[in-house]
Amino acid sequence: MPSSVIKNLHLELARYRNRLKVGVGFVLALTLILAARLVYLQLVKHEHYQHLAESNRITLVPSVPNRGVIYDRNGRILADNFSGYTLEITVARAGDLDALLRQIGELIEITPRHLRQFKRLREESHEFETVPLKNRLTDVEVAILASNRYRLPGAEVKARLFRNYPAGEGLSHVIGYIGRINDRDLKSLRETGKIAGYKGGTHIGKVGIEQYYEDILHGRTGFEQMETDSAGRAVRILSQTPPIAGHDLILNLDMELQRVAEFAFGDYRGGLVAIDPNNGGVLAMVSKPGFDPNLFVEGIDPAAWKELNESIDTPMVNRPLRGIYPPGSTIKPFLALGALELGLRKPSDTIADPGYFSLPGSSHRYRDWKKEGHGVVDLHDSIVHSCDTYYYRLAVEMGVERMHDFLARFGLGSKSGVDLQNESSGLLPSKEWKQRRWKQPWYLGETVIAGIGQGYHLATPMQLAAATAMLANGGTFYRPRLVKAIRHSETREERAIPPEVAWKDRFDPAHLAHVRQAMVDVLKPGGTAARAGADAPYDIAGKTGTAQVVGIRQGAKYDASKLAERHRDHALFVAFAPAEAPRIALAVLVENGGSGSGTAAPIARAVFDYYLSGKKPEGVPILEDYESAGD
Amino acid sequence: MNQPAIKRLLAEASRHLDGMLLALLIVLLGVSVAVVFSASGQSGARLAGHLTNIAAAMAVLIVVANVPPHILAKLGPPLYVLGLVLLLGVALFGEIRNGSRRWLPLGFTSIQPSELMKIALPLMLAWYFQQREATLRLRHFGMAAVLIALPFLLILRQPDLGTSLLIAASGFYILFLAGLSWKIIAGLGVAGGLSLPIAWNLLHDYQRQRVLTLFDPMSDPLGAGYHIIQSTIAIGSGGAFGKGWLSGTQNQLDFVPERTTDFIFAVFSEEFGLLGVILLLLLYLAIVARGLRIADQAPSMFARLMAGAISLNFFTYIFVNIGMVSGILPVVGVPLPLMSYGGTALVTLMIGFGMLMSLATHRKLLKT
Numbered sequence: 001m002p003s004s005v006i007k008n009l010h011l012e013l014a015r016y017r018n019r020l021k022v023g024v025g026f027v028l029a030l031t032l033i034l035a036a037r038l039v040y041l042q043l044v045k046h047e048h049y050q051h052l053a054e055s056n057r058i059t060l061v062p063s064v065p066n067r068g069v070i071y072d073r074n075g076r077i078l079a080d081n082f083s084g085y086t087l088e089i090t091v092a093r094a095g096d097l098d099a100l101l102r103q104i105g106e107l108i109e110i111t112p113r114h115l116r117q118f119k120r121l122r123e124e125s126h127e128f129e130t131v132p133l134k135n136r137l138t139d140v141e142v143a144i145l146a147s148n149r150y151r152l153p154g155a156e157v158k159a160r161l162f163r164n165y166p167a168g169e170g171l172s173h174v175i176g177y178i179g180r181i182n183d184r185d186l187k188s189l190r191e192t193g194k195i196a197g198y199k200g201g202t203h204i205g206k207v208g209i210e211q212y213y214e215d216i217l218h219g220r221t222g223f224e225q226m227e228t229d230s231a232g233r234a235v236r237i238l239s240q241t242p243p244i245a246g247h248d249l250i251l252n253l254d255m256e257l258q259r260v261a262e263f264a265f266g267d268y269r270g271g272l273v274a275i276d277p278n279n280g281g282v283l284a285m286v287s288k289p290g291f292d293p294n295l296f297v298e299g300i301d302p303a304a305w306k307e308l309n310e311s312i313d314t315p316m317v318n319r320p321l322r323g324i325y326p327p328g329s330t331i332k333p334f335l336a337l338g339a340l341e342l343g344l345r346k347p348s349d350t351i352a353d354p355g356y357f358s359l360p361g362s363s364h365r366y367r368d369w370k371k372e373g374h375g376v377v378d379l380h381d382s383i384v385h386s387c388d389t390y391y392y393r394l395a396v397e398m399g400v401e402r403m404h405d406f407l408a409r410f411g412l413g414s415k416s417g418v419d420l421q422n423e424s425s426g427l428l429p430s431k432e433w434k435q436r437r438w439k440q441p442w443y444l445g446e447t448v449i450a451g452i453g454q455g456y457h458l459a460t461p462m463q464l465a466a467a468t469a470m471l472a473n474g475g476t477f478y479r480p481r482l483v484k485a486i487r488h489s490e491t492r493e494e495r496a497i498p499p500e501v502a503w504k505d506r507f508d509p510a511h512l513a514h515v516r517q518a519m520v521d522v523l524k525p526g527g528t529a530a531r532a533g534a535d536a537p538y539d540i541a542g543k544t545g546t547a548q549v550v551g552i553r554q555g556a557k558y559d560a561s562k563l564a565e566r567h568r569d570h571a572l573f574v575a576f577a578p579a580e581a582p583r584i585a586l587a588v589l590v591e592n593g594g595s596g597s598g599t600a601a602p603i604a605r606a607v608f609d610y611y612l613s614g615k616k617p618e619g620v621p622i623l624e625d626y627e628s629a630g631d
Numbered sequence: 632m633n634q635p636a637i638k639r640l641l642a643e644a645s646r647h648l649d650g651m652l653l654a655l656l657i658v659l660l661g662v663s664v665a666v667v668f669s670a671s672g673q674s675g676a677r678l679a680g681h682l683t684n685i686a687a688a689m690a691v692l693i694v695v696a697n698v699p700p701h702i703l704a705k706l707g708p709p710l711y712v713l714g715l716v717l718l719l720g721v722a723l724f725g726e727i728r729n730g731s732r733r734w735l736p737l738g739f740t741s742i743q744p745s746e747l748m749k750i751a752l753p754l755m756l757a758w759y760f761q762q763r764e765a766t767l768r769l770r771h772f773g774m775a776a777v778l779i780a781l782p783f784l785l786i787l788r789q790p791d792l793g794t795s796l797l798i799a800a801s802g803f804y805i806l807f808l809a810g811l812s813w814k815i816i817a818g819l820g821v822a823g824g825l826s827l828p829i830a831w832n833l834l835h836d837y838q839r840q841r842v843l844t845l846f847d848p849m850s851d852p853l854g855a856g857y858h859i860i861q862s863t864i865a866i867g868s869g870g871a872f873g874k875g876w877l878s879g880t881q882n883q884l885d886f887v888p889e890r891t892t893d894f895i896f897a898v899f900s901e902e903f904g905l906l907g908v909i910l911l912l913l914l915y916l917a918i919v920a921r922g923l924r925i926a927d928q929a930p931s932m933f934a935r936l937m938a939g940a941i942s943l944n945f946f947t948y949i950f951v952n953i954g955m956v957s958g959i960l961p962v963v964g965v966p967l968p969l970m971s972y973g974g975t976a977l978v979t980l981m982i983g984f985g986m987l988m989s990l991a992t993h994r995k996l997l998k999t
Contacts, residue, residue: 008765015810016935020927023808023943027919030950031912037957041867042905049867056864057880229885 061226061234062200065219066161066489068246070175070209072255073484079175079210081161085137087145088130091122094154101133104155107148108141110134117301124182135162135298163203163297167255169290170262173318174253174420174482176208177293197221206296209249209482212419216486219246248487250494252281257611261286263620264606268593270570271319273465273480274586274607277576279499280469280478282418283584284607285462287319312566320465322424324458325589328545329386329596330574331407331453333471333515336379338406339394340511347514350378357392359444366392366448383518384527386544388452395451400442403450404430409505410467411477412459417502418466418480426463429456453545464574464587472541472576472585474512475505516541520579523601529573532601538612541582542575542604544596568592573600577608584611647696647992649925655918656692656984659969660685662911663895667972669877670890670898677891677972684974688981695985699993703986704933707758710751711778717744718785725789733789745794746975748782750982752798753940756805761933772811779803792838793951793963800947804940808926841961861886862897863958873904891972893964896956915968919946925991934990941983 041049070079087104094100101118104110114134121131137145137157145157163178165171181189181204189195189204198204199221205214222243226234261272261284272286291308300308308315317323339345355373356365368374368388374381382390395403407413413428427433429450431442449455462480470477479500487494519541523533528544547570571593576585586604593599609615664681671677717735721744726734735742756775763771779802786795807816831839865881874880879901881887887897900908922942929935945968952967954960966976 005765008767012765012767012810012932016808016939017927019808019810020923020939023804023939024920024923027916027923027943027946030946031916033959034950034953034957035909035912037954037959038866038900038905038908041863041957042870042900042908045867046870049864050870052864053868053881053886056861056886057884227880227884235884 057227057229061224063222063224063243064161064201065221065243066245067163067178067203067219068213068217068248068489070217070249070251072251072253072258074254074256075250076255078167078171078251078253078255079163079165082164083159084135084162085142085157086135086160086162087133087137087141088156088158089118089133090130090154090156092154097154100152100154103152104133104145107144108134108137113301113303116303117299120302121180121299124180130156130158132298165293167258168292168294170258170286171253171255172208172290172293173287173321174208174251174285175293176210177206177296178203178210179206179296180299199223203297207422208293208420209251212421213249213483217246217249219489220244245489247489249483250485250487251482252276252283252484253285253482254283254611256616257607258284258286260610260616260620261603261607262288263617264603265590268590268599269313269319270588270590270593270600271323271461272586272588272603272607273320273461274584274611275465275469275478275480277469277472277478277582277585280466280481281484281499282480282482283611284586285320285482287317287321287323289313289315291315318420318422319589319591320461321418321420322422322460323589324424324426324460325570325572326455326457326547327412327453327459327464328547328570328572329388329452330464330543330545330572330587331457332386332391333383333519333543333574334407334410334412334467335391335394335398335403335451336383336518337471337507337511337515338398338403339379340514341507342398342402342406344394344397345379347379350376351390351393353377353387353389355389357389357448359396359448364445366445380514380518380521383515383543384521386522386528391451392448393451395447396444398451400429400431400447400450403447404428410470411502412457412463412467416460416462416466416480417500418462419482423462424460426460427456427458454548461587461589464572464589465585468574468576468587469582469585470505471512471515472582474509475507477502477505516579519543519575523575529597529601532573532597532605536577536605536608538577538608539579540575540577540605540608541579542573542601544601545572545574546570546594546596547572549592566592568594571596571598571600573597573604575601575604575608577612584608644693644697647988648693649696649921649988649991652918652921652925652984652988652991655914655921656969659914659918662899662914663970665876666895666899666902666970667891669879669902670882670887670895671972672883672885673877681972684972684977687974688977691978692981692985692988695982696988696992698985698989700931700934700937700990703754703937703989704758704761707751707754707756710747711755714744714748714751715781715785717742717747718782720744721789722785733791743975745782745786745789745791745798746979748786748798749801749944749979752779752782753801753805753937753944756802757933757936757940760805760809760936761931764932767809769812772806772809772815775802775806775809779806790835790838791964792834793961793965797944797947797951797963797965801940801944804943805936808936808939809932838961841963858888858894858962859958861888862894862956865897865901866957869901869904871905873900873902873907876902878902893952893966893971894956895971896953896967899970915946915949919943922987925987929990938987938990941987945980945983 067081069077072078091097101115110133118131118133142157165175165177167175180202181198185204189198197218197220201221205211205217210217220243223241225238227236227238228234257274265286265288269288272284273282274284275282295304353368353373353375355371356367358365373389374385374387377387377390381387407428413426415423415425434440434442446455450457466477466480479502481497481499483497485494485496520539521527522542522544523529523540527533529542533540549567549569571590573588573596576582586607588600588603590599590603606617667681668678721733721735724735726736733743733745735744755778759775759778760767779799783795783799786798861881865879865887868881879898881901882890882898887894890898899911919942922938922945926935926938926942929938948965948968951960951963952965955962955965966973968980
């Protein structure tokens with residue numbers, strides 16, 4: 001071996017040893033970096049990561065409370081819950097949504113209606129939210145879907161409580177319905193600070209009692225502290241705060257009475273409110289036509305919505321609450337009482353009615369409904385025969401201001417304060433109102449027709465019923481109340497809602513008795529509603545009315561064949577019974593019913609007959625027991 | 632075969648095992664059995680699989696340890712050429728998995744030739760330098776650089792940046808130990824630094840994302856950042872003494888991803904804490920130290936270079952894996968040596984340790 005090679009060998013070996021030392025330094029340096037990083041993570045930032053790990057694994061899972069049940073006064077179920085299965089889709093997890101829907105459609109029946117509804121709900125919700133595709137699955141469908149689950153990513157069958165309204169159309173405007181929480185609901189929940197109570201919840205009361213008593217019916221959301229894995233699957237429950245079910249509501253309403261009233265309406269549209277004059281409890285509240293509230297719970301499909309919304313019959317309008325009509329002659333007993341109270345008339349004062357009234361210095365004739373006139377008429381007869389001329393003259397003497405002020409004492413022109421939202425306050429005109437609203441002075445001619453409840457004056461059936469109830473009880477205005485009592489969900493204790501006296505008024509009992517007697521005679525032979533009062537085993541005090549139809553307010557579509565019918569007058573009737581000790585007061589309005597005596601008064605009679613003597617008209621559908629509310 | 636014959640064979644085979652290295656390996660593999668069991672959600676099947684892998688890898692280690700170094704050296708060129716051919720095959724016919732072409736389908740199975748290159752490249756280079764012992768010139772280093780560049784570029788364009796860098800590093804260790812001039816190393820460093828912006832532009836989007844995610848994992852908490860966030864939470868929440876074996880919530884509740892393989896360190900440090908981590912690092916350092924000691928005492932150029940490169944390589948994998956899991960290096964698919972579940976990586980490692988033992992125990996037989 002040449003010496004240069006030996007020398008090189010030694011050189012290379014020395015260099016190698018040197019390099020190994022560098023290698024050792026390299027290893028130690030990098031190890032120190034790792035150690036420093038781990039000390040930082042495990043000692044310095046330990047608490048931080050400890051906290052993160054805890055919040056990682058612990059999830060609060062809200063548990064939705066059962067919604068309170070709504071009963072009528074006799075314990076009949078008007079709204080309850082039943083458990084069922086629903087097929088829900090999480091769009092974000094579905095991948096190819098169309099393919100998924102097609103696949104599901106091959107397994108179970110999916111109608112175009114389901115698809116339309118799904119599409120609409122999807123547009124309203126976020127990607128990661130689950131959207132129901134089909135509710136109330138049958139057992140067979142549940143089984144089919146369960147066995148095909150692996151093929152349907154993003155689709156799951158969930159057990160849930162559904163809201164059910166066994167009364168269907170009849171009470172749609174009273175009970176209302178719940179619906180899926182939308183952005184508007186969320187916003188208002190946030191503003192009122194109630195949002196936490198709706199964690200995990202999907203539904204909220206939208207209208208009717210479901211809306212007004214939402215806070216009572218909803219209950220308190222519970223929470224489960226769950227340990228979850230990274231996929232969010234529950235591993236075990238750490239702690240539990242059970243939900244508190246919503247409280248039950250017991251209504252003043254009598255479902256049987258409601259059915260009788262609805263039946264008495266026949267095919268007519270209109271509204272009826274029956275009130276217990278001794279406490280304001282609403283015994284029946286009819287709005288015809290109605291709609292099926294069950295359609296709205298899981299989101300109504302657009303076609304059905306369009307049909308309801310565009311129907312010329314306006315089934316979505318709550319007539320007793322939002323329908324405003326000229327009160328017509330039903331105003332006369334109130335004005336008669338006003339005349340006595342204000343000293344403008346004595347019961348014995350008479351007028352001679354030639355069939356019309358003319359203002360001094362004017363040739364314009366305000367006609368009585370009876371062309372030839374009623375002859376000599378006193379206050380009693382003016383009510384019994386509904387003499388217009390009497391009230392034309394009285395109105396002029398009373399003046400619009402005094403008329404306004406007196407009628408306002410019966411709650412006309414303001415909301416009755418019933419426990420439902422969106423009540424209309426009607427319209428009780430005055431000079432001041434006209435100036436403000438129309439920037440015009442009041443004309444005397446407008447006072448004249450106000451005497452028979454025409455012109456500007458508009459009232460809701462709810463207002464007329466409440467005013468009649470006040471007339472019946474002699475001066476106490478009770479707030480109309482649909483809910484009678486609240487039953488606590490846990491103690492099952494019933495807490496009655498005390499009647500609320502809005503105000504008390506004083507009227508001379510003799511004046512009241514005089515008006516009442518005249519109203520009783522309305523239903524006696526010779527009175528305008530004699531036929532409706534025939535053979536009644538108790539005395540009914542009532543007053544008929546008709547309101548001219550100026551035009552069709554709603555109704556975007558016109559149906560020529562129905563036009564004539566829809567120009568007919570609205571028929572009205574207000575009454576209470578038994579006259580001497582009233583237990584029920586009501587107002588009936590029949591749209592295009594023609595005359596109050598012909599269509600409205602018989603409906604009132606049917607209601608009285610059932611409520612006071614348990615007599616049911618033939619053909620009223622028998623109420624099945626509502627206990628089993630399932631399908 | 633009669634009893635004495637087997638005994639003789641065992642004695643002969645164990646003559647080439649390094650007792651200290653073997654003891655350290657066995658301790659570490661014991662720890663890995665416990666950790667894999669915990670990380671797999673106490674799966675018996677996983678445990679059995681892991682034990683099988685260990686047994687197989689041990690057998691490989693014993694076999695390799697009994698191959699004399701001069702034969703190992705001769706295996707360098709053919710293995711290297713085979714590796715290159717397979718890499719070319721991947722480039723031409725490879726299967727695409729997860730967006731990159733890394734696997735070569737062989738009909739009955741698929742192989743990842745880059746795994747072979749992890750051994751073949753250092754072997755080839757060590758053989759190459761052994762041939763030129765005592766007459767090393769700069770051009771030899773140039774040739775070696777070409778030998779590194781070929782597999783590096785082929786793997787880089789699969790694309791697999793992490794593996795290509797690790798393979799380049801294993802080649803570089805040979806050059807470094809063979810005495811590559813500091814000037815050139817410094818020059819390479821500067822050139823590398825200057826070319827970073829260019830390299831950035833050449834990176835694939837997912838690679839850039841991994842680097843960016845490193846600096847701000849929260850920028851993509853459900854995507855690329857998820858792994859890092861969950862593993863650092865696991866490590867940090869382990870604290871000084873850990874949550875105890877089988878009790879790591881991040882691990883047991885499935886928050887740590889890939890937790891029996893690439894992210895097993897997160898499981899280990901969550902359950903055993905900083906104390907366990909320090910002990911683990913000391914064990915690793917002991918193995919590296921033993922390897923470097925063998926390198927130091929190795930009688931030939933080939934043995935010195937190979938032993939040094941295997942040791943440094945082993946450490947590099949440890950550093951890259953722990954750095955990645957603890958969030959100081961980008962996520963690259965590197966398992967933690969001797970700890971992660973996975974047969975191929977374990978066998979590759981054991982081949983390396985087998986070579987180390989062979990180099991340590993055949994010393995007297997190989998004279999230069």
